[in-house]
Amino acid sequence: xxxxxxxxxxxxxxxxxxxxxxxxxxxxxxxxxxxxxxxxxxxxxxxxxxxxxxxxxxxxxxxxxxxxxxxxxxxxxxxxxxxxxxxxxxxxxxxxxxxxxxxxxxxxxxxxxxxxxxxxxxxxxxxxxxxxxxxxxxxxxxxxxxxxxxxxxxxxxxxxxxxxxxxxxxxxxxxxxxxxxxxxxxxxxxxxxxxxxxxxxxxxxxxxxxxxxxxxxxxxxxxxxxxxxxxxxxxxxxxxxxxxxxxxxxxxxxxxxxxxxxxxxxxxxxxxxxxxxxxxxxxxxxxxxxxxxxxxxxxxxxxxxxxx
Amino acid sequence: xxxxxxxxxxxxxxxxxxxxxxxxxxxxxxxxxxxxxxxxxxxxxxxxxxxxxxxxxxxxxxxxxxxxxxxxxxxxxxxxxxxxxxxxxxxxxxxxxxxxxxxxxxxxxxxxxxxxxxxxxxxxxxxxxxxxxxxxxxxxxxxxxxxxxxxxxxxxxxxxxxxxxxxxxxxxxxxxxxxxxxxxxxxxxxxxxxxxxxxxxxxxxxxxxxxxxxxxxxxxxxxxxxxxxxxxxxxxxxxxxxxxxxxxxx
Numbered sequence: 001x002x003x004x005x006x007x008x009x010x011x012x013x014x015x016x017x018x019x020x021x022x023x024x025x026x027x028x029x030x031x032x033x034x035x036x037x038x039x040x041x042x043x044x045x046x047x048x049x050x051x052x053x054x055x056x057x058x059x060x061x062x063x064x065x066x067x068x069x070x071x072x073x074x075x076x077x078x079x080x081x082x083x084x085x086x087x088x089x090x091x092x093x094x095x096x097x098x099x100x101x102x103x104x105x106x107x108x109x110x111x112x113x114x115x116x117x118x119x120x121x122x123x124x125x126x127x128x129x130x131x132x133x134x135x136x137x138x139x140x141x142x143x144x145x146x147x148x149x150x151x152x153x154x155x156x157x158x159x160x161x162x163x164x165x166x167x168x169x170x171x172x173x174x175x176x177x178x179x180x181x182x183x184x185x186x187x188x189x190x191x192x193x194x195x196x197x198x199x200x201x202x203x204x205x206x207x208x209x210x211x212x213x214x215x216x217x218x219x220x221x222x223x224x225x226x227x228x229x230x231x232x233x234x235x236x237x238x239x240x241x242x243x244x245x246x247x248x249x250x251x252x253x254x255x256x257x258x259x260x261x262x263x264x265x266x267x268x269x270x271x272x273x274x275x276x277x278x279x280x281x282x283x284x285x286x287x288x289x290x291x292x293x294x295x296x297x298x299x300x301x302x303x304x305x306x307x308x
Numbered sequence: 309x310x311x312x313x314x315x316x317x318x319x320x321x322x323x324x325x326x327x328x329x330x331x332x333x334x335x336x337x338x339x340x341x342x343x344x345x346x347x348x349x350x351x352x353x354x355x356x357x358x359x360x361x362x363x364x365x366x367x368x369x370x371x372x373x374x375x376x377x378x379x380x381x382x383x384x385x386x387x388x389x390x391x392x393x394x395x396x397x398x399x400x401x402x403x404x405x406x407x408x409x410x411x412x413x414x415x416x417x418x419x420x421x422x423x424x425x426x427x428x429x430x431x432x433x434x435x436x437x438x439x440x441x442x443x444x445x446x447x448x449x450x451x452x453x454x455x456x457x458x459x460x461x462x463x464x465x466x467x468x469x470x471x472x473x474x475x476x477x478x479x480x481x482x483x484x485x486x487x488x489x490x491x492x493x494x495x496x497x498x499x500x501x502x503x504x505x506x507x508x509x510x511x512x513x514x515x516x517x518x519x520x521x522x523x524x525x526x527x528x529x530x531x532x533x534x535x536x537x538x539x540x541x542x543x544x545x546x547x548x549x550x551x552x553x554x555x556x557x558x
Contacts (some may be wrong), residue, residue: 054399079399099400101317125328
């Protein structure tokens with residue numbers, strides 16, 4: 001495994017906003033790295049620092065051993081715009097040609113078209129493409145130069161399920177051919193489908209950096225809400241698997257648990273009186289709170305270990 | 309791929325993009341030729357005088373280059389900074405200078421396309437005259453005189469949003485054109501306007517090209533002015549370019 005990129009105590013401010021807060025991180029070859037976090041967590045800023053689009057306010061960013069701001073260090077980098085931003089008047093084939101002219105050893109237009117299902121569209125102006133087609137072309141552009149490191153910022157946001165799966169398959173094939181991929185997303189599902197290593201970000205900091213299963217056990221939470229007496233509510237909070245609890249003004253309590261089925265079985269066996277039970281999946285934002293909540297021991301330790 | 313080859317690649321695709329929306333070209337390509345046809349050709353006292361006709365043709369050629377430079381730099385840069393395509397291009401392994409030169413080349417190509425009809429109409433329908441050699445000298449002088457306009461365009465593009473840039477470019481363009489003697493010859497100016505005019509890059513470019521084509525004396529304020537404008541706008545453009553990281557919202 002070789003080191004492709006490195007962040008060393010990197011901080012980036014926009015005016016008073018702290019977008020990236022003292023991040024240290026190493027990206028090695030061979031993995032698909034998922035960068036997971038809610039909007040405004042700093043994922044896109046982190047990517048743009050690696051692309052050389054922005055400079056850190058402090059700390060250093062290294063790409064292939066040099067500065068990402070130097071275009072020569074970007075010869076083996078593949079990236080794609082966050083929004084579908086193709087020049088509307090250019091044809092699909094022209095866009096691929098334009099980008100491939102920048103690289104020493106690009107894929108052929110035919111190979112790119114076949115891999116990403118663009119064969120029929122090469123003569124179309126990009127303005128005439130559907131949302132999914134535009135997204136496929138944008139992602140394809142990241143692979144045109146046979147890059148060693150590919151950065152994909154929200155590659156499937158706004159796509160339907162079929163289009164998303166098609167794109168994921170293409171990404172996995174490219175990864176098997178040797179590309180290291182960094183993919184940002186605020187969908188847990190997407191990270192689950194692609195990533196081997198996962199970094200969870202919130203408010204510009206790294207909250208967790210671990211293997212996919214380890215992260216899933218922390219953020220793949222269910223939300224169980226019920227009404228119980230105050231004493232009982234606290235007893236329920238002591239049940240195994242409950243990560244966090246929140247009392248509301250209406251007398252209900254919300255519990256975040258790793259396995260809601262197990263928790264309810266325990267609840268019933270314990271003979272605790274409750275009413276108005278609802279269960280739903282916790283959103284990532286809610287799950288992330290368990291990683292940032294200082295009262296939550298495990299995440300606290302984890303955070304300290306990562307940030308050091 | 310070499311920087312020069314990449315420059316040509318970027319210029320080529322910029323021109324393809326522009327050419328696919330031909331209406332966008334009409335303003336800068338056709339307007340100077342129309343102005344010559346409607347305002348100069350019918351005025352036989354100007355059109356029949358070799359001296360005045362040559363000056364009028366040169367003035368409108370300067371105007372063609374100026375409006376092209378201001379629009380294509382000011383608007384393109386301001387628009388591109390707002391589009392996510394431009395940041396994407398900046399992640400490709402191409403030096404920034406290749407993208408800047410590509411803009412200069414594509415603007416230059418359009419500028420040449422805009423002055424050809426002016427020269428042709430001037431030669432056919434007015435008494436304007438110049439040898440082929442003088443025309444070539446004039447084009448070189450035009451290219452030098454255009455530098456301040458390109459740099460002003462770059463400054464506007466990096467300083468303002470696209471919507472603000474359209475308005476500012478138009479105001480700057482017409483102010484420079486009128487006060488620089490590109491529409492009305494400076495001999496008709498009041499003294500104060502004539503004095504003010506000598507400080508403007510449009511007036512300086514006009515006099516510089518007239519000198520290159522017809523000979524005579526080159527007054528020092530012309531070339532000193534051009535150098536001063538290039539220096540000041542170059543530093544301002546570099547400052548604004550370095551400060552820029554795409555569109556900013558406050």
